[in-house]
Structure formats: structure tokens, C-alpha cells
Amino acid sequence: MITDIQIFDTALQIQSAINWIMSPESGGIDVFIGTVRNATKGKKVIRLEFEAYEPMALAEMKKIAQVAFDKWPVQKVLVHHRTGVLEVGEVPVIIAVSAAHRAAAFDACRYIIDTLKQTVPIWKKEIFEDGEVWVAAHP
Amino acid sequence: MKIKILAFGIAKDIFGSTSVNLEMANDATVYNLKYLLEQEYPRLKQLASYMVAVNNEYALPGDNLHERDEIAIIPPVSGG
Numbered sequence: 001m002i003t004d005i006q007i008f009d010t011a012l013q014i015q016s017a018i019n020w021i022m023s024p025e026s027g028g029i030d031v032f033i034g035t036v037r038n039a040t041k042g043k044k045v046i047r048l049e050f051e052a053y054e055p056m057a058l059a060e061m062k063k064i065a066q067v068a069f070d071k072w073p074v075q076k077v078l079v080h081h082r083t084g085v086l087e088v089g090e091v092p093v094i095i096a097v098s099a100a101h102r103a104a105a106f107d108a109c110r111y112i113i114d115t116l117k118q119t120v121p122i123w124k125k126e127i128f129e130d131g132e133v134w135v136a137a138h139p
Numbered sequence: 140m141k142i143k144i145l146a147f148g149i150a151k152d153i154f155g156s157t158s159v160n161l162e163m164a165n166d167a168t169v170y171n172l173k174y175l176l177e178q179e180y181p182r183l184k185q186l187a188s189y190m191v192a193v194n195n196e197y198a199l200p201g202d203n204l205h206e207r208d209e210i211a212i213i214p215p216v217s218g219g
Contacts, residue, residue, distance in 0.1 A: 123216060137149040
């Protein structure tokens with residue numbers, strides 16, 4: 001299992017993530033880049049703030065990567081997540097997966113981002129012009 | 140025993156602090172902890188859900204707590 005799983009408090013580097021995931025054995029590279037959107041339900045978002053429970057977040061991300069390797073024939077997995085204050089257009093998360101063939105790369109990449117959003121202890125606060133809210137906190 | 144509970148996200152706002160200390164029985168469980176916290180911080184009950192993590196793992200209600208455990212309140216996550 002070859003992984004690069006990290007949490008950064010500085011800007012994520014898309015090109016170096018892609019350079020790391022590429023290899024001669026990999027016929028398919030799938031890269032998911034999450035970016036900060038300028039609105040939620042029609043309301044203008046000024047910025048986002050991300051907070052992580054770092055040791056547990058890293059442990060949970062490693063578990064997700066392990067499951068991806070168990071379920072699909074993938075070669076490398078990269079998960080980079082950002083914390084701190086992010087402006088619209090900035091990148092909170094990069095998931096990159098390499099495999100010999102594209103199907104495994106697509107499936108594993110989708111599984112990793114979907115599961116990350118359910119189980120990894122990272123929280124996002126949306127800052128609007130007239131207030132702020134912790135995403136998903138209330139029903 | 141005296142335990143320390145870490146708070147993140149909205150739990151930090153509810154506690155008004157990044158951690159709180161509680162005095163609990165030596166055989167206390169996660170269930171006991173949630174009950175006690177909800178008495179003291181009723182806003183916890185308004186959350187969509189919340190989990191307790193013990194030593195960086197999600198814990199079950201029946202799991203026992205120990206004085207040196209790293210205990211954290213995990214409100215609904217929203218990464219990515």
C-alpha cells in the first residue's frame with residue numbers, strides 16, 4: 001500500500017500531487033479536487049474555515065485508503081486536506097488514485113472522497129455576509 | 140477519576156472552550172459521559188448527532204473510559 005496522506009495548514013499543491021501519483025505502471029490516474037464554492041443554497045459564501053482533529057483525522061484517512069486497496073486493484077493513493085481559512089476558489093482537498101486501468105481509479109477515488117465526508121473528523125464553518133454556520137451540525 | 144474531553148467544531152462553541160474536565164466514576168462508560176455532558180450542555184442534544192472518540196477511535200456507548208484516555212467529542216463532520 002503506497003500512500004501519501006497529510007493535513008496541511010498551507011495551500012495544497014495540485015501539480016506535485018499529480019507528479020507523485022503518476023507512474024509507468026499506472027494506466028489510469030483519477031484526481032478529485034475539492035474547491036471552495038461561492039454560494040450555499042443561494043447564499044453568498046465569503047470564506048470557509050476548516051478545523052481538524054489531526055491525529056484521528058489522519059488515522060481515519062489511512063483506514064479509508066486501506067479499504068480502497070482491499071476493494072480495488074489500485075497502486076497509489078494520495079489524500080491531502082487543508083485546514084484554516086480558505087477563500088472562494090481555494091482547494092480544501094485533493095484525492096488522487098492510480099491504477100493499471102481506469103475503472104478501479106474512478107471507483108476508489110469516489111469511494112475515498114464520499115467516505116472522507118462521512119467519517120473523517122474535519123469540520124467546516126461557512127462564513128456569510130450576515131453570520132456563520134458549522135456545516136451539517138444541525139438537522 | 141478526572142477526565143479531560145477535547146472539543147472541536149460546534150462542540151467547542153457549546154463548551155465555550157477547546158476542552159472541559161469532568162469528574163466521573165472509575166467504571167464510567169461513553170453512555171455515562173454523554174448523559175452527564177447533555178445535563179451540563181443541553182445544546183448538545185440539538186445537534187444532528189455526535190460521537191465520542193477514545194484514543195483516536197470512534198467509541199461505542201458501552202465502552203469504558205479510563206483516566207489517561209484521550210477523549211473527544213466529534214460533532215457531525217463536514218470535511219472535503
